[in-house]
Structures are given as structure tokens and as C-alpha cells.
Amino acid sequence: MFRKVLVANRGEIAVRVMRACEELNVSTVAVYSDADKRGGHVRYADEAYNVGPARAADSYLDHEAVLEAARKADADAIHPGYGFLAENAEFAGKVEEAEGITWIGSSSDAMESLGEKTKARKIMSDAEVPIVPGTTDPVTDPDEVRVFGEEHGYPIAIKAEGGGGGRGMKVVEAESEVEDKLESAQREGEAYFGNDSVYLERYLEKPRHIEVQIIADEHGNVRHLGERDCSLQRRHQKVIEEGPSPALSDELRERIGDAARRGVAAADYVNAGTVEFLVEEEPGRDGVLGPDANFYFLEVNTRIQVEHCVTEEITGIDIVKRQIRVAAGEELDFAQDDVDIDGHAIEFRINAENAAKDFQPATGGTLTTYNPPGGVGVRLDDALSQGDELVTDYDSMIAKLIVWGEDREECIERSLRALKEYEIEGITTIVPFHRLMLTDERFVAGTHTTKYLDEEIDRSRFEQAQEQWGSSDSGAGDDAEVVEREFTVEVNGKRFDVNLEDRGGAFPASGSGGNKPAASAPEPAGGSSSEDVDIQGDGEVVDAEMQGTILSVDVGEGDEVAAGDVVVVLEAMKMENDIVASTGGTVAQVAVEEGQSVDMGDTLVVLE
Template structure:
């Protein structure tokens, strides 16, 4: 077993992995960006190392910085969690090639073959697993998309090779959209996954999203731990996950599980992974879908999933501890027939978003009140505590509420109770939305598909739920509270450390200024322009401002361009989503205040129109 594991992630998943390490008597190491220096995963770890500034590309995604932190800490293994570098085969290979450090995950070659969607489709097709009609080679030209549309019809899904969870996927509804959507998918793939390759699939309009949890060791054993139903999605982002699926018969469930096992075995895959499928819904069905229902391979997630907790609750297997044991060379100690499904579980992603405002992410705030629920069958995976500031540089998920019941009905009832108990003030969350869904007829009857939230549900119901159960979302803490930074040099066991301490509301530090009067010490200023994103605006006219903090992915106009209302001016990445900033009216672009790659804050001016 390992001595010390560095967790190359943040937030609740970092704490989740560290807890598994603690139970295995393994030391834990956190990494953090400057934005995360006070975050919960840093508090929980045995030791922590700064790997760079807030921008993920300069910290959590910096291969060398993460590996160097592992060296400094003398860690002998790295666990990537999910997101960031978890499915980056290049990083996994670098860890494998680093003497004395083990990668806790699938081998880099398997990650590469299954992580890239076209290769994965080929492997699954060869293994006899049904696949959605699509391409097995990357697509670069609009003509290839149009030819695919002529053969298979529209709509078409353009998907980034390294994408997942709807990121890097664009839907083309007719030929007129081909060029724009292809360019956007390529750009998103490059920006989020450092991989511009995209491929095509026939877009299934009313599917259910079913995924199978896999564990595979280095001794040839492959097991599946049943399925999860992740059909409740918003813009292809999962919101509520559950297991087992109420929409499948046992016969169909077994067919899908065995297909997942066979496909993973054919890829020589080890460690934990998830095989995702789309199952075509029958709108006229009376009862669960039978063994004749169509199901298609979607992708393999070569990592732990956000919703792995659902499977843990209904099988009793600690998947993260199994990951660590497999990486240490241990053999799976159970047969497929030993896997039993006990009861029903649901996971609710507690996102810092306002569901009534199209799930707009919170732009800041402090958890004035944080009082999570408890009781039988209730599990919380989180990292924040009361009084913590919300870090908005990354994903909007702040916690996961996982509820178990003997059956689906009890699980829903218990979930409603737990959500009513869950008290958060200071930031908006989607708890009101979750409470609404647990009384929604489509969800309760399990007849919803992946399109239900985006295309069918009456959004006024969400607004009513937010108004009724939203609670207090504005922090009353004084934003202008004085913060004094003090620097100390300390020595521990002969080793010197430079330590910076922040003191809020502290008296000013006396300095020897002119005239002998005491002066407050100024906090250190960053190099370059200290005004933040967006340059000074000189032109007169209507300003188009950033509605959230993010990074500029592209500027779509030039000074002097004539634009109409609805035209895209700037593409802004925020909370890992690509957002088009459009003109509210027609006019002429008189000034552009940002450039590609620049970080902006909410309220920064992007473009001026005359």
C-alpha cells in the first residue's frame, strides 16, 4: 500500500479521496491555486502545496507543477479525482514515467484509446457493443458534416474527442448551422481539453442516459456494479442521478451491464471507469423498457464519476478505496455474482446557481449559514463550511447530497426531508429546484428523458420554487473589511519557511513613513495592470459588459463592424461553459476592450457599440 497520496484536484472530490486514504492509513497531500488557499480540501489534507495562480491552466492543469508538488511532498502516488487532469493521458504517462510515483487510474494507453471517442467507438464496435451511427475518424471540414447529414439526416452531434458532460458538443439542426457549430466545437475542445479533434454522431432526440460502473484489476478481472440513470440533465449537464434505473427491466439491465464488461475487457482497461449508454425511450411504454429496447454505446469515462456515490450506496463497495487498492496491485476479491443491488439511491448536485435565472452561476458570496441535513440514509460529500467564501473560478458545484432508501418511493420521501433540512444562506443554490423535481410527475414516474428540462418543463414552475424556497442569498458581511497581511520567517527542524498571515479587522501596521506618522501597510500589488480584466474604455456609446467572471475564448468582431441585435460579439468561458455575449441592439463596434485569453470580472466592459 502507498505511504502518501497527492490528490490532484480540489473541493469535495479531493476531500472524498482523502477520506478514503485516511481509512487506508495513507497520508494525504493537497494542491491549491491562489484562489483556493483557504479552501476546505486544503484544510483537510495532511499537507498542501501551492501550484500557481487562480487560472486553472496555470495551476491545476500544469503538469510539471503538480508532479513537482508530489516530489516535494515525497508522495508515492497521485489520484486525479475527476475533471482537470483526470482523463489526460499525457499527464498520466508523465506520472507513470516519474520514478517512485504511481498513477491511481487506468494506464495511459488505455486512457488514450478509450478517452478519445473515435478510438473508443472502434473498440466497442469490434467487441460487439452497439454504437450510435457516426464517424470513427476526426472531422475537420464542414463538407464532411454535410455529407454525414445527407446520409443519416439531421440533427447531428459534433463532439470534441476529449469532451464529456456536454462540454465540447454542438448540435447541428440543419445545414445552415454546420460551419458555425463545427468551429465552436473545435474551439471548445481545444480550450477545455487541449484537443481540437471532433467527430460526428446521429443525435438521438429522446434518449435516456444510462451508465454502468466498472472495476477492473491488473489480474484480468472485470466487474460491473450495476447502472445509474442520469437522464435528468440541463444542457447535457447531469443534475440528479439515481440507481438502479426505474426505467429498465432486469433483462435489459443485464444486457447493458454485460456489454459494458465486454467492451472494457476488450480494451485491456484497469481501475475504475464508467461506460455510458443512450437508451431509446418508448413514449408509449407501459412499464419498464424490455430487453428489445435499443441501446447504444456513448463513451467511456476513464476516471471516477461525480455520481459514483450512488453506486456505493446501493452496492456497499467503496469505489475510491478500490481504485487505490487496484493501483497498488491488489486483486478484486469478489465475483460478478457477488454484486447485489440493495435499495435505491439518488445524488443531488448542490450547485451555486440560481435555477430561476437559467441556472446562472453565483458570482461570489459567503456561506453565512451552512447547516447540512443528517439522519438515516443521508450522506454529504462537501468541502465548504460556514463562513467560507465561495470560489467562483471553477465549477459551480459546492456539495453532493446522496440519499438512500429501501425503494425508490422511500428514497424520494427521504430526499425531500433532507432537502428541507439543508439550510444555506449567503449564496443561491439549486436546492429549490431539487425539491420541485421530487414532486414533478415526469420525474416521479421516471418517464423523463435527457431533453425534459431543456425542452418540455414549464420554467415558471422553477421560478415559483426559487421564490418559495430560495432563502437568503446576499451576504451581509462587510466587503470593505480591512485585511492586513503579515509576513513571518519561521524555522522548523532546521528548515526555514516564509509564512504569510491574513488578519481581518486588524489595526494597521505602523511604518516609518515621512513625518513619523503611522501608516497602513499596502497589500502587495500584482505585476502589470492592477485594474483586472478589461482595459480602460474611451469611446462613447453603449457598453456590453461581462455578466460573470470568466476567460475570453474569442472576439468575434472588429472595430468598425456593423452588428445587429443578437449577433455574437464575444465568447466567454465561465464555470467550464461557453457563453455567447450578444448585441442587445444594432450598431457599430467603436471599441473592443478585451482580447482572447484575457480574464475578466463581472461588470468589466467588453465591447462598446455606437
Template sequence: MFEKVLVANRGEIAVRVMRACEELGVETVAVYSEADKNGGHVRYADEAYNVGPARAADSYLDHEAVIDAAQKAGADAIHPGYGFLAENAEFARKVENEETLTWVGPSSDAMEALGEKTKARTIMNDADVPIVPGTTDPVEEVEEVETFGDEHGYPVAIKAEGGGGGRGMKVVESADDAADELESAKREGEAYFGNDSVYLERYLENPRHIEVQIVADHHGNVRHLGERDCSLQRRHQKVVEEGPSPALSDELREKIGEAARRGVAAADYTNAGTVEFLVEEDVDRDGLLGPDANFYFLEVNTRIQVEHCVTEEITGIDILKWQLRVAAGEELDFAQDDVEIDGHAIEFRINAENAAKDFQPATGGVLTTYDPPGGVGVRVDDAMRQGDELVTDYDSMIAKLIVWGADREECLARSKRALAEYEIEGVTTIVPFHRLTCTDDRFVAGTHTTKYLDEELDPERLSDAQERWGPAEPSASADDVQVVEREFTVEVNGKRFEVDLEERGAAPLSNGGGGSPPQRPQTGSSDDGGSEAAVSGDGESVSAEMQGTVLSVEVAEGDDVAAGDVVVVLEAMKMENDIVAARGGTVSQVAVAEGDSVDMGDTLVVLE
């Protein structure tokens, strides 16, 4: 087993990996950006290194900075968590090529083969795994989209080769939309995954999203750990996951699980991963979906998943520990027949978003109250603590609530209780939405599809839930938090050391071990390198509605625009947001450029 592991991630998943390491007697190393200098994962780790400014491309996505931190710390392995570099085959290959480091994950060759969706479709098709009708070669021209739509019908899905979780996917409803959606998908693919290559698939109208957790070692053993149902989504982003699926018969469940094992084995895949499928739902069905139901391969996530906790709760198998053991060369010590599903589990993503406002990400706040639930069958994976400021530079998920019950009925009842106990003040979250979900007829009946939340759920119910169960307005800054004496840390050559100083906020996150982890300094928000340009143009300003990064500027000085025209495309919390002009006019100034970081209220464009 390894002696020291660097976790190339942040937040709750970094803490989750570190806890697994600690139980295996392995020391941990955190990396952090300037925005995360006070982060929970930094407090938890045995040591921590600064890898750059807030912008992910200059810190968490900087290959050399992360590898350099691992070498400085004397780590012998790197675990990427999920997101950031977790599915980056180039980074994995660099780690593999370092004599002193081991990559905790599938090989770079397997990541490359399955990470690019057209290659993955070919591998699965050859392994007799059903695939959705689509292209196996990258699509470059809009005419290819139109031809595919004419042949297979609309809507058509355009997907980025390196995409996942709804990123880099656009739905074309008609030929008129093809050009704009193709450009948008390619832009997102380049922005998020460094790859603007896209492919096409027939877009299924009413699917269930079913995924199978697999673990494979270097000794030829491949196991699946059952399925998870991830059908409750907003804009293709999962918000609730559960296992086992409430819609599948045992026969269909077995067919999908074996298809996943077959495909992974054909790809010579090792370590943990998830094979995702779309299952065509019969909304008028009586009973469970039988073995004749259509299911299609969607993609392989070559990493640990956000919702891996669901599988851990119903199988009793610690997937993170097995990731480390497999990377260290150990053989799986259980057969497929040994995997038993016990009870039911549901995971609720605790996102800093307002569901009543189209799941708009929170723009800031301080956790003035943070009291997570407990009791039998309740698990919370988090990294924030009372007094922490919300970091808005990255993903909006701040915690995960995972609830287990002997059956789905008990699990839902326990979920209602746990969500009611979850006290969060100072930051807006989607806890009210989750409380509504647990009483929603379609969700309780298990007949919801991936379209339900976006297209069928009455928005007024979301507003009522937010008003009933939502917190007061979030705190704008940390100035109101009481100042107390804490241990402080300083950096020398990127490494942290402890001193005694004042700190704002609550107690540090204990690592439960014998040594003292780095403690939390409170210095307020740091500059992420972005700055608002001076406004010299006359007229009305079009301002940023949230903090984010400029993906593209759609206008130039002198252009005439109409009310509703897109002027800037802004990325915030992994979502692409069109910033539109509220009224028509002529552009007198463009105050930002592609790649700029902006804060809420910054001027983007000035209209005369």
C-alpha cells in the first residue's frame, strides 16, 4: 500500500478520498487554489500545497503544478477524485511516466479509448453492448447534423467527445437550430475538456438514466456492484440518485449489469468506473420494466462518480479503498456472486443554488448556521463548516446527503426526516427542492424520467417549497462572523506551516487522527486575477448576473443589437449562461474578452 497520496481535487470528494486513505494508514496531501486557502480539504489533509490562483486552468488543472506538489511532498500516488483532471488521459500519462508516482485510476490508454465517446461506442458495439444510433466519426459541418436529422428524425443530440454530466451536449430540435447548437457544443467541448470534437446521437425522448458501478483489477477480475438510477436531472445535470432503480425488473437489471461487465472487459479497463445507459421508459407501464425493454450504452465515466456513495451504502463495499488497493496491485477478494444488494439508498446533492430561480447558482454567502442531520441510515459527505465562506469559482455542490433504508419506502421516510433536520443558514441551497421531491407523486412512484424536472414539474411548486423551507437572505460577507483565537498557517515555498493567530469562524474540521491537520486561516476572499475593465462608453451597461468566466463575446463595438440578443456567453458553476441585452441599441464599448473572470455586477457591454 502507498505511504502518501496527493489528492488532486477539492471540497467534499477530496475529504472523502482522504478519509479512505486514513483508514488504510496512508498520509494525505492536499492541493489548493488561492480561492480555497481556507477550504475544508486543506484543513483535513496532513499537509497542503498552493498550486495557483482561483482560475482552475491556473491551479487545479495545471498538470505541472500538481505533479510538482506531489514530488515536493514525497507522495507516491495521485488520486484525482472526480472533475478537474480525473478523466484527463494526458495528465494520467504524465503521472504514469513519473518513476516515483502511481496513478490511482484506469490507465491513460483505457481513459483515452473510453473517454472519447466515438471510440467508446465502437468498443461497446464490438462487445455486443447496445448503442444509441449515432455517428462514430467526429462531426465538423452543420450539413452532417441536418443529414442525420433527416435520416433519424429530430431531436438530435450533439455531444462533445470529452463531455459528461451534460457538459458539451446540445439538443437540436430542428434543422434551423443546427448551426447554433453545433457551434455551442464545440465551444463547450473546447472550454471544459480541451477538445472541440463532437458526435451525434438520436435523442431519446423519455429515457431513464441508469448507470452501473464497476471495479476491475490488474488480474483480470471485473465486478459490477449493481445499478444506480440517476433520472432526476435538471438540464442534464443529476440532482438525486438512488439504488437500486425503482423501475427495473431483476431480469433487466441483470442484463444491464452483464452488458457493463462485458464492455469494460473488452476495453482492458482497470480500477473503478461507471458504465451509463439510457433505458426507454414506458410512462404507461403497469409494473416494472421487463427484460425486453430497450437500453442503450451512453458513456463510460473513467473515474469515481459523485453518487458512488449510493452503491457503498447498499453493498457495504468501500469503492475508494478498492481504488487505492487496485492501484497498488492488489486483487479483488470478492466474486460477482458475493455482491449482494441490501436495502435502498438515495443521494441528495446539496447544491448552492436556488431551485425556485431555475437553479441559479448562489453568488456568495457565509455559513452562519450549518448543522447536518444524523441518526440511523444517514450519511453526509461534506467539507464546509459553520463560518466558512462559499467559494463560487467552481462547482455549486457543497455537500451530499445519503440516506439508507431497508426498502425504498423506509428510505423515503428517513430522507424526509433527515432533510428536515438539515439546517443551513447564510447560503441558499436546494434542500427545499429535495424536501419537495420526497413528497412528489411521480418521484415516489418511481415513474419520473430525465425530462420530468425540466418539462413537467410545476415551477410554482418549487417557489412554494423555497418560501416554506428556504433560509433567510444569505450573509454577504464574513465581517459578521465572530473573531476568535485559532491556529493559523503560513506558506513557505508553497507548503503550509502552523502559527497562532486570530481567526473568524468555527472550529476546524478534525481529521480524527493522531496528528494535527493544518488549521483554517480566515483572511477573506482573494483576488482571482480578474478585474473589471474601466467603462468609457456612454449608454446603458449590460452587467454580469453572476460570477464566472467569459466563454465568448458575441458582439463588437458598433454592432446594432435588439432586445433579447446574446451579447456574452458566461460560464458559471459549470453552466453556460447567455447574457442578453434588455433593450436594443448600438454597442459603444465591449469591456471584457474571452477568458476573463468577472464578478456579479461587472460591466460586460455598454449600449447607446
């Protein structure tokens, strides 16, 4: 067993891994960016090392900085969690080559072959795992998309090779969209995964999203731990996951589980991973999907999943501890027949978002009240404490609530109780949305699909839920300017220079005696904020709907635009967001440029 594990991640998953290490009597090392210097994972770890500025590319994604931290700490293993470097084959290879350090995860070779979706599709097809009709080679020319559309029809999914969780995927509804969507998918793939290679798939209209948890050791043993249903999604991002799926018959469940094991074995895979499938809804069905329902391989996630907790609750198997043991060379000590599914579990992603405003991410805030739920069957994975400030530099998920019950009905009832107990004040979360879904007829019946939230549900209900159960924000604290000021203080005749964070002008504008000028707030990465722009024209002002970075400006001064036309593409929380004009007009002013950082409410474009 390892002596000391460095966890190359942050937040709740870092703490989750450290807890597993603690139970194995293994010391833990945290890494943190400047934005996370007071993070919960830093508090929990035995020791911690700063790896750079807030920007992920300069800290958590910096290969050399993370490896150097491991060397300084004398760690003999690295666990990547999920996200960041978890599916980065290049980094995994560097760890594998590093003397005295073991990679806790799938090998870099398996990660490369299964991480690139076209290679994964070939492996699964050879293993007789059903795949969605599509290309097994990268696509670069819009004409290739058009030919595919003529053969298979529209809509078509264009997917980034290195993508996942909806990132790097664009849906082409008609031939007129081919060029724009192809370019967008390539751009997003390059931005997030350093790979602009894309492939095509027939887009299933209303599927179920089913995934199978697997674990494999280096001794040739492959086990699956049942399936999870992740069909409740918004913009291809999961929000509620559960297991087992309420939509599958036992016969179909067995077919999908066997296919997952077969595919993973063919890939010579070792460690934990997830095989994801899309299951086609049967027209007019009432009840569970029969044994002959079509299911198709989607992708393999070569890492631990956000929703692994669901499987842990219904199997009693600690997947993270198994990951560590497998990486240490141990053999799995249970057979496939030993895996028993007990009861039902649901995981709720507690995101700092406002569901009533199209799941708009929070831009800041302080946890003035944080009182998580408890009781029988309630698990809370987080890294938070009351008084913590919300870190918005990465993703919006701040915690995960996992609830277990003897059956799905009890699990839903217990979940309602737990969510009612969950007190969060100071930042907006989607807890009200979760409470609403547990009373939603389609969700309770288990007949929802991946399109339900985006295309079918009455979204005015989100506003009602937010009004009824939503917590208040921290008020001025969300928007208050934070400036680091330097002061000279004298204690018992000795002088000290100290730095303090000033939120909203709590301190005088100068240091001791007024001799030191106040520090100025830093400019955004892309230059001056657009809120300082001199607005020209008196027509519609198109504002940023959230904090983010401008990926592209699609209009120029003098252009004519119609209502619904995309004027700017804004990246926020790892997703591309099309900012559209609500009315037609002529572009009088473009107030931003590509690569510029903007805050919510900043002016982007002015129309006349």
C-alpha cells in the first residue's frame, strides 16, 4: 500500500479521495491555486502545496507544477479525481514515467484509446457492443457532414474526440447549420481538450442515459457494479442521477451490464471507469423498457465519475478505496455474482446556480449559513464550511447530496426530507429545483428522458420553486469589490507589513497614516471590463447573461441582425453559450473582443 497520495484536484472530490486514504492509513497531500488557498480540501489534507494562479491552465492543469508538488511532498502516488487531469493521457504518462510515483487510474494507453471517441467506437464494435450509427474516423469537411445527413437524416450530433458531459458536442438540426456547428464543435474541442478532431453520430431524439460502473484489476478480473440512470439533464449536463434505473427491465439491465464488461475487457482496461449508453425509448411505452429495446455505446469515462456515490450506496463497495488498492497491485476480492444491488439511491448535484434563470451560475457570495442534512440514509459529499466564500473560477458544483432508501419510493420521500433540511444562505443553489423534481409527475414515474428538462417541462415552475424555497443571496457581498491592501501595523513597538482583503471598502483607502495609496482592482484577463465602455446608440443593449470569456464575436458594426441571431458566443462554466439578439436591428457598436473576460450585465453589443 502507498505511504502518501497527492490528490490532483480540489473541492468535494479531493476530500472524498482523502477520506478513503485516511481509512487506508495513507497520508494525503493537497494542491491548490491562489483562488483555493482557503479551500476545504486544503484544510483536510495532511499537507498542501500551491501550484499557481487561479486560472486552471496555470495551476491545476500545469503538469510540471503538480509533479513538482508530488516530489516536494515525497508522495508515492497521484489520484486525479475527476475533471482537470483525470483523463489527460499525456499527464498520466508522465506520472507513469516518474520514478517512485504511481498513477491511480487507467493507464495512459487505455486512456488514449478509449478517450478518443472514434478509437473507442472501433474497440466496442469489435467486441460486439452496439454503437450508434456514425463515423469511426475524424471529420474535417462540412461536405462529410452533409453526406452523413443525406444517409442517416437529421439531426446529427457532432462530437469532439476528447469531449464529455456535453462539452464539445453540437447538434445539427438542418443542413443550413452544418458549417457553423462543425466550426463550433471543433473550437470547443480545441479550447477544452486541446484536440479539435470531431466525429459524427445519428442523434437520438429522446433517449435514456444509462451508465455502468466497472472496476478491473491488472490480474484480468473485470466486474460491473450495476447501472445508474443519468437521464435528467440540462444542456447535456447531469443534475440528478440514480441507481438502479427505473426504466430498465431485468433482462435489459443484464444485457447492458454484460456489454459493458465485454467492451472493457477488450480494451485491456485497469482501474475504475464507466461505460455510458443511450437507450432508445419504445414508442408509446408504459412502464419499463423491454429486453429487446435498442441500446448503444456512447463513451467510456476512464476515471471516477461524479455520481459514483450512487453505486457505492446500493452496493456497499467503496469504489475509491478499490481504485487505490488496484493501483497498488491488489486483486479484486469479489466475483461478479457477489455484487448485490440493495435498495435505491439518488444523487443531487448541489450547484451554485439559479434554475429560474436558465441555471445561471452564481458570480460570488459567502456562505452565511451552511447547515447540511443528516439522518438515516443521507450522505453529503462536500468541502464547505459556514463562512466560506464561493470560488467561481472552476465549475458550479459545490456539493453532492446522496440519499438511500429500501426502494425508490422511500428514497424519494427521504430525499424530500433531506432537501428540506438543507439550509444554505448567502448563495443561490438549485436545491429548490431538486425539491420541485421530487414532486414532478414524470420524474416520480421514472418516464423522463434526456430531453425532458430542455424541451418538455414547464419552466415557469422553476420560478415558482425558487420563490417558494429559494434562499436569499448575500446581498451586496456578491458584487462587492475585493481588493488586497497592504498595511503597516505596530505591535509592542515592532512594525509589521500585512496584507488584508478589503471587501466593499471596509478599510480606509490608504494604509497606516495615509502614506500608502490604495491598491487598484486588477483588470480582467481580456483587458478592461466592458462596463466602462461608452455606450453608443439608443437601441437594444445585449448584455452578458453570466460571467465568462468571449469565445467569438459573430457580428460587426453595420451588420443587420434579426431576432434570435447569435451575436456573441460566451464560454462560462465549461460550456459555450450563444448570446442572441431579442429584437432585430443594425449593430451600432461591438463592445467586446475575442478572449475578453466579462461579468454578468456587461454590455456586449448595441443595436439600433
